[in-house]
């Protein structure tokens with residue numbers, strides 16, 4: 001496991017910030033850091049200088065798996081023909097309320 | 100053949116205002132244009148800290164000092180956002196920094212002018228950040244997703260930069276005759292370089308290429324410059340300062356200010372490296388980078404040792 005240490009800026013980390021309790025963490029951007037503590041501190045200094053957050057997640061970029069845009073048509077197509085997953089698919093009796 | 104179809108789809112997305120994301124197919128020229136533009140923008144944010152950093156230790160009050168520090172810290176952040184956006188285009192941060200230091204990449208020429216008096220901190224925030232904001236507001240709608248998102252964040256933060264600068268220069272313009280003269284002198288020196296920040300006239304702009312077709316650029320250099328001038332004239336008047344352009348005049352028919360000729364010889368001379376501070380700015384960047392080397396190495400070594408410990412445990 002001995003990797004040659006050359007001069008660089010560390011790995012890329014993706015930063016997710018929760019702006020208020022109760023809200024989901026949202027992608028804010030990325031940064032460089034050599035370990036998770038540094039990533040968290042850099043994220044705080046970079047993305048929450050004006051009280052923008054109540055919680056931060058940092059994730060190494062290489063730990064993220066993404067779907068590929070060129071496959072997105074076939075990847076997402078199982079949901080294309082399932083209109084019955086939407087409430088508007090159903091016909092309610094005339095005059096029915098609160099549903 | 101394949102590429103022609105991809106190019107057609109790419110253009111259709113651009114025309115439909117759908118943002119391009121890092122993993123999407125893009126023409127090589129689009130990628131290259133963005134690599135150059137975004138990294139140049141990042142370098143400008145970082146080099147731009149130097150003229151203001153010059154005044155931190157000499158700020159006239161504690162309030163002025165904390166404001167200036169916060170402003171400069173924001174600029175460091177802007178550099179980080181922009182390098183991150185540039186890195187999504189497949190070039191590493193180290194490569195971008197190498198390009199800056201070997202003068203393959205440029206940064207905004209405005210930062211090659213010295214900041215001689217405290218009034219310059221006013222002029223820089225008011226005019227230089229002011230001009231940058233006009234450009235950046237427009238770039239919030241640029242077609243590349245990561246660049247557009249960085250711009251949105253930056254614009255939110257910029258709004259205090261211009262106001263703090265204008266406050267400084269307004270304050271000095273209302274001061275003693277010496278202070279007012281200092282404010283006027285700062286305006287005199289920074290006015291023309293500031294309006295040249297938008298770049299050459301559209302008619303002789305070398306880097307435009309497909310930038311408009313691909314919606315990297317949403318407004319032309321001349322349109323943005325006019326916007327900035329129209330906004331700024333009244334701000335100078337209200338604090339009793341005079342913009343150093345005898346040809347500056349409201350044009351009723353155009354609904355804009357007319358203004359005098361810019362000195363493009365000076366502009367290109369500074370771009371080519373012969374401005375008053377080009378050498379100093381780059382040398383300082385190299386020195387700071389070199390002096391930080393042991394810190395980066397220590398951090399990398401520490402991280403690696405922690406990893407090895409975890410493996411053993």
Ligand SMILES: [Fe+2]
Nearest residue numbers: 144173174177
């Ligand atoms: Fe900035």
Ligand SMILES: [Fe+2]
Nearest residue numbers: 174228257260
């Ligand atoms: Fe700024």
